[in-house]
Amino acid sequence: MRDTPSTTSTSEATRLIHPQGDAKAPVRTAAPVLQRGTTVLHACAASFGQTLPSYGRSGLATHGELRQALCDLEGGDVAELYPSGLAALAGAILAVCRTGDEILMCDTIYGPTRRFAETTMADYGVTTRPFPASASAEELEAMLGEKTRLIVLESPGSLTLDMIDVPAIAAMARRRGVLTLIDNTYAAGLLFKPLAHGVDISVQAMTKYICGHSDVFMGCAVARGEVGALLQRGTRAIGWTISSDDAYLALRGMKTLELRLAQHGAAALEVARWLSARPEVKSVLCPALPGAPGHEIFARDFSGGNGLVTIELDGPLAATPAFLDALSIFGLGFSWGGFESLAIACNDQLEARAFEREWTRPVIRLHIGLETTGDLIAELDGALGAFAKAAQTLSGVPA
Numbered sequence: 001m002r003d004t005p006s007t008t009s010t011s012e013a014t015r016l017i018h019p020q021g022d023a024k025a026p027v028r029t030a031a032p033v034l035q036r037g038t039t040v041l042h043a044c045a046a047s048f049g050q051t052l053p054s055y056g057r058s059g060l061a062t063h064g065e066l067r068q069a070l071c072d073l074e075g076g077d078v079a080e081l082y083p084s085g086l087a088a089l090a091g092a093i094l095a096v097c098r099t100g101d102e103i104l105m106c107d108t109i110y111g112p113t114r115r116f117a118e119t120t121m122a123d124y125g126v127t128t129r130p131f132p133a134s135a136s137a138e139e140l141e142a143m144l145g146e147k148t149r150l151i152v153l154e155s156p157g158s159l160t161l162d163m164i165d166v167p168a169i170a171a172m173a174r175r176r177g178v179l180t181l182i183d184n185t186y187a188a189g190l191l192f193k194p195l196a197h198g199v200d201i202s203v204q205a206m207t208k209y210i211c212g213h214s215d216v217f218m219g220c221a222v223a224r225g226e227v228g229a230l231l232q233r234g235t236r237a238i239g240w241t242i243s244s245d246d247a248y249l250a251l252r253g254m255k256t257l258e259l260r261l262a263q264h265g266a267a268a269l270e271v272a273r274w275l276s277a278r279p280e281v282k283s284v285l286c287p288a289l290p291g292a293p294g295h296e297i298f299a300r301d302f303s304g305g306n307g308l309v310t311i312e313l314d315g316p317l318a319a320t321p322a323f324l325d326a327l328s329i330f331g332l333g334f335s336w337g338g339f340e341s342l343a344i345a346c347n348d349q350l351e352a353r354a355f356e357r358e359w360t361r362p363v364i365r366l367h368i369g370l371e372t373t374g375d376l377i378a379e380l381d382g383a384l385g386a387f388a389k390a391a392q393t394l395s396g397v398p399a
């Protein structure tokens with residue numbers, strides 16, 4: 001009998017392609033097993049309560065293979081699956097917080113995560129305090145109170161891609177007996193390893209790079225030991241489940257994850273370099289770019305960048321539509337992590353932040369997709385030209 005590749009001696013890219021399946025299954029296929037079902041049939045009366053899973057809601061063979069692959073990717077021993085990235089963030093927070101607890105949450109967190117904490121968690125008697133992404137471990141330690149249970153991080157943060165010194169904060173929190181959770185969607189579990197840096201729970205919107213084709217909503221939370229058991233308890237109690245077909249698509253996405261991320265990252269860096277030389281661009285927020293804000297932490301902790309690049313345009317907010325409407329390869333839409341290039345204006349969302357500086361110029365988040373980079377640059381060239389023209393018209397100076 002031939003073995004599946006070893007989990008220790010092969011590279012991560014190889015293991016993503018050959019996860020540890022059931023090597024002893026009578027018929028094995030190169031593609032993952034797709035097992036659909038709700039009812040699990042038990043062999044005899046005595047096996048009720050013994051056969052696991054005993055009911056399809058807690059996951060069948062496809063889910064099992066996906067959970068194992070996520071544990072391997074994130075370095076955990078429990079991986080829970082949720083029907084969206086937001087559900088994963090909400091589910092993990094609910095699983096570890098109790099009435100009376102306090103959450104410290106970075107100000108640059110994905111907006112709906114903050115909304116969940118400030119509404120639903122508040123209804124359950126859990127308070128949330130924001131802290132600036134620039135806070136050092138010492139500054140954050142000074143904010144800890146008796147009730148602080150959880151520190152929620154995201155690095156690079158949503159929209160403005162601010163970097164946080166995650167290893168320092170995780171070490172401080174561990175010393176003080178406070179749990180840490182990170183939204184690790186940017187890294188897709190591949191570019192940064194939160195659990196290896198001392199974080200307790202790594203959450204991802206698998207909707208983005210893992211599924212990777214803009215057609216599946218899914219999330220996961222990965223942890224070890226007792227924290228993993230709490231996550232498991234929460235998922236079982238609430239009844240979150242995902243379809244076997246979606247679990248299959250996530251496994252399929254994982255096989256090309258490394259290749260896709262390498263291309264997204266290289267293309268985004270090329271676009272970021274090009275943008276940083278343009279007079280219409282005031283600043284480029286892309287921590288993978290040498291010299292950009294947060295690059296030092298990024299270069300220390302991350303093995304590469306993804307496709308996100310945010311730019312601040314040098315002109316009035318009112319000229320934003322001229323830039324966006326000049327794009328056609330770039331779709332105008334929320335989300336990222338799929339094969340395609342996307343653009344959104346961020347200014348409205350940034351207003352919800354507590355510590356954010358005032359953004360008086362257009363802030364645009366680009367997702368650099370898998371199209372030919374030269375085509376994207378040519379399109380951005382035209383859009384910057386349209387933006388400059390609109391800015392000139394708005395200022396009353398003849399074009």
Ligand SMILES: Cc1ncc(COP(=O)(O)O)c(C=O)c1O
Pocket residue numbers: 084085086087110158183185186204205206207208217218219335336
């Ligand atoms: C950083 C981050 N986390 C979580 C989510 C939520 O993922 P989902 O859309 O699957 O709920 C998103 C979605 O844009 C995101 O950008």
